[in-house]
Amino acid sequence: MTTKTPSTDNRSLTDAELLRYARQVLLTGWDIDAQLRLKSARIVMIGAGGLGCPASETLVRAGLGEVHLIDDDVIEMSNLQRQSLFLPSDIGAAKALTAAQMLKQINPLISAKGTVARLTLDNAYELLELAAGKPDLLLDCTDNFATRDIINRISVRYQIPLLSASAIAMQGQLALYEPQLKSGCYHCVFGDVSTDEAVDERTCANSGVLASTTAIIGNLQANAALHYLGLNTNPLTGKLLLWDGSRMQQRMMGYRQDTSCPICAL
Template sequence: MNDEQLLRYSRQIMLPQIDIEGQERLLSSRVLILGLGGLGCPAAQYLAAAGVGEIVLVDPDTVDTTNLQRQLLYSVDDQGTAKVTAAKARLAAVNDGIEIETVHGCLEGEALFAQVRRATVVLDCTDNFTSRFAINAACVKASVPLVSGAAIRLNGQLTVYDHRQPAAPCYRCLYDEQSNENLSCSESGILGPVVGTIGTMQALEAIKLMTGFGKTLNGHLMIFDAMTMEWQTMGLQADPECPVCGQA
C-alpha cells in the first residue's frame, strides 16, 4: 500500500483483527454483488469504502421513483438511469482507488458461473427465488462463499453459505422450488432501515470472509424483527438429499 491508502484505511488498519495484512487482503479481493436494490446499495457502499479492490455490480433495472425511499446510492436525478451506472458513479466518488465493473442485465448459466468463479465472495442481494437458486448452485459448484440477505415488510434475514467448510449447508437445503415466489417489496412493502440493516451486515460478513477475522454466519441463520428489535439465530444443517450440494 502507498501512503494515501495507509491514511485512507487507517481507522480499520488500527483494528488488530484487520491490520495491514487484512487491508491488503481486501485490496486484492474481488466481490460480486448481484442486485442493487435495498440490500445491494448499502452493501456496495461499505465494501467500496472499506477498500475492496474489485467490485462487480450486476442489476437489470433502472432507477425508479419508488426506489428512492430505501436505495440510498441513487438520487432524484438518477431516475431512468441504469442502476449499475448510477451506483458506479456514486461508489467511484466515494473511493476512486478501486476497480468497479458493471453488468446491466441478469447473469445466467455459464455467464453467471464465470463471474462467480472469479469472485472472492458473492453477495446475493436479489429479490426472487429463481435468481437465488441459480446463484447458490453456481457458488456451490465454484466453492465460493455466498453471503445471502433478504428482507420484506419489517423482517430481515442473513446467512453465509461457505462450502469450503465441511458439512456446510446451501440455500437449496433450506428452500425448495415450491417456495413462494410472490413475496416482493412492491406487493408487501418494506421499511428502508430494515434492508439497510441487512445489507450493511452482508458487507460485514463479506469483510470477515475476505480478511479471515472472526466467526462468520456459516451454518447459522439470523432473523431480524424490526417491530420488537429482536434477533434470533438458528442453526442450519446440510440436507444429505439436497439436489445441489448433497452429493458434494
C-alpha cells in the first residue's frame, strides 16, 4: 500500500488548485462548489487495467480528492497497447501500486493509493475501509463476470453507488446503479453471471480489444463520475449506455428494478 498525502482543507481551494483547475471552474454548470465536492470525494476503483487507467487519470487530472485502486494483477507486455498509465519499464510490477504512483505524479494535489488484492465478499469491509466511512462511489473496471457479480453484491449490501463499465473488442457498456434508490442493480440488467455455466464469457484476453475502446469507455465512466460526484446528478439513471465503436454509435437502453431480483429486491 502506498502512503496517502496528508488530507487538505476541503472547504476551500488553494492557489495551486485554482490555477490547475482554472479551465474547469470557468465552465457554465461547473463552479467552485462542484470543484470542492470533487475534492472531498473518495472513490474505490476495482481494476487498474484498460478501463481503470483512463478513468482514474481523467478523474485525478480533474481534481478528484482520493482514489483507492484495488487490483491483484501485474503489468504484462500485452497490457501496454491500452493501459495508459504503464511504461515498458513497469512490466512485472503490480498494477495497483504502479498506477497509484503515476497518478500522484500526474497530480500531486490529490491522494492516490493502491492495494494488491482480489476483492471478495469476505474482505470487502476491510479492503474498502468501511469502518472509516463509505466511499462516495465504487467503480467497476474489471474484465470478468464473477468479479462483477461480487462488486454488485457489495454495492447493494453496503448501499454504495456503483459505476459499472465494460469494454471488449469495439463495444462498451456503462451504467450507474444507486442501490439506495431501489432502481435496479447489475443483476437486474444482466441476470446471473456468477458462474461459468451462467454466461458465455468473452474477455479481452480471449476476444481482443481495440485500444480506443477502453480509452473511450474509461473516459465515459470518468464523465459520469464527474457529474455524479461534482454536480450530484446521475446522467445514467435507469439507463444502460451502449457504445459501438465500429459504427461510432451510442444508444441508451432503459431498465428497471427486477422485483424478484435476489440481490437488490429482498
